Amino acid sequence: MAVTNVADLTIVPVTPAQARAASDNMYPHWGQPNGVVSTDEYIKAFDSIAATGPWDTAYTAWALVPRSDPTTVDILSHCQTFRRRAFVVQPGSDTVKQVTSYVVAHVFTPPEKRSMGMARHMLRLLHYTLAPKDDLPTFPKAWGAPPTTHYGDAAFSVLYSDVGPDFYQGCTVGEDRPGWVATPTDKRTWPVGQGESTWDPEWEAIDLAQAKQLEVTATAANCQAMPRTGDRTRTRVAFEYTNGSFRFSPVRGAVIDVASHKRKNLDGLTVGVRLGAPSGVERPYIIYTARIRGGAGTKKMRIAHVQHPVPFDALLRVARAAGAQEIELWGDDSSWDAEEHEVTREKEIPCLASYSLGKNVEWLWCEQ
Incomplete structure (x- = not known):
């Protein structure tokens, strides 16, 4: 043409x-x-x-x-x-x-x-x-x-x-x-290393139905927090989570694995984990997907959303249980920055x- x-x-x-x-x-x-x-x-x-x-x-x-x-x-x-x-x-x-x-x-x-x-x-x-x-x-x-x-x-x-x-x-x-226009957002990568890799008996796997409900509660929390978050001299925007935000990234990775015959189907798909917490306290959780992208390479646990407080040692344990060698996170509140990590901005x-x-x-x- x-x-x-x-x-x-x-x-x-x-x-x-x-x-x-x-x-x-x-x-x-x-x-x-x-x-x-x-x-x-x-x-x-x-x-x-x-x-x-x-x-x-x-x-x-x-x-x-x-x-x-x-x-x-x-x-x-x-x-x-x-x-x-x-x-x-x-x-x-x-x-x-x-x-x-x-x-x-x-x-x-x-x-x-x-x-x-x-x-x-x-x-x-x-x-x-x-x-x-x-x-x-x-x-x-x-x-x-x-x-x-x-x-x-x-x-x-x-x-x-x-x-x-x-x-x-x-x-x-x-x-x-x-x-x-580019929006400055850090992408952090932590090495997982060796250590405890078993699933804690107090943890609860999050499936697609549970993730859908968490989208609702997290959206409500963000809506309430927005007026006091960020720079009040600027117009602030944020996405609602309620139209599939927590489910999209894990499902996208899983269906590619199905199409490449690394996974049979989406049955029993885990899209996150809810950690233990004292009685009466909202349990922290992580929404993530863990997979190798682009064929042979490093298996990364890419976090779509984290609801703190999540201790760093618990984060590592979740990653090891998922078989990941690296953890990748965009943004966040830097609560894990004391740990060894790399910060990049030049991709995605x-x-x-x-x-x-x-x-x-x-x-x-x-x-x-």
């Missing part, structure tokens, strides 16, 4: 045939390296994610295509969005407001179409499908016509960058308003595009 002018391009929700083409594009790069045996298994894996939670009703896959041939399977670039409910507190306010936001994921351009600006332009157009028209600059004439699909309900959107902090900021809102950088919230935004509890 010859591409001559971005004015001739648009972004559309994918057709079934385009969805298959997108999966065919992604499988060699993201499915096969994880041991997934075929594109069909890769598709089945992500279908099963939707079957375990509410994400199917919030999910859209998008394709950049010529406006003259919107159903072509010769896709120039593609991505996915997940709608998520979120909270906002304005500077100096104690009022917590519920808003709609989106997570952008799986941005992919086929290798033969790279270095042509396709992903950048697709994401510039994506702003004009997600945000209210009143919160957007006038659509640039050089881009042709705006996308015909317009959700128009996003207060902000986020993504996680593996290509550094600059590319996605350059996916501008209009001609020059910054797109997704959280980035946020503000539509109605202004420039001075703080993202609270930035977990993945």
Whole structure:
């Protein structure tokens, strides 16, 4: 496909045939390296994610295509969005407001179409499908016509960058308003080492149903805490957990393991652990997934959420019981920082595009 002018391009929700083409594009790069045996298994894996939670009703896959041939399977670039409910507190306010936001994921351009600006332009157009028209600059004439699909309900959107902090900021809102701006968030990694690895009899494994209930209680706690958390001179945002946040990461890892024949099914899936505590005290817990990513390598326990107080020796014991060699955590309150660990920011950088919230935004509890 010859591409001559971005004015001739648009972004559309994918057709079934385009969805298959997108999966065919992604499988060699993201499915096969994880041991997934075929594109069909890769598709089945992500279908099963939707079957375990509410994400199917919030999910859209998008394709950049010529406006003259919107159903072509010769896709120039593609991505996915997940709608998520979120909270906002304005500077100096104690009022917590519920808003709609989106997570952008799986941005992919086929290798033969790279270095042509396709992903950048697709994401510039994506702003004009997600945000209210009143919160957007006038659509640039050089881009042709705006996308015909317009959700128009996003207060902000986020993504996680593996290509550094600059590319996605350059996916501008209009001609020059910054797109997704990097949000400083530390990722901590602790070595597990040798030691006690048995499951404590006071611990309780958390399954998907229990995780769903914990999403509700943790969301309520965050909503109550937001007015006194972070910098009160800034607009603060935080995701609700109640639309699958605690279940998504463990389920995503598990279905990839099923697709690569490392696991039979999702029966009995443990997504976290609740520790012991004195009578009458809320028991601390960890939501996590422990797996090897990208084939042979280090098995990591990636924490999706931690409800303190969790002693560091208990954290290590949980990791060893899960067979992990490393523990990975984004954000947190640094209560384990006295222990040997590495801090990085250069991979999977959280980035946020503000539509109605202004420039001075703080993202609270930035977990993945």
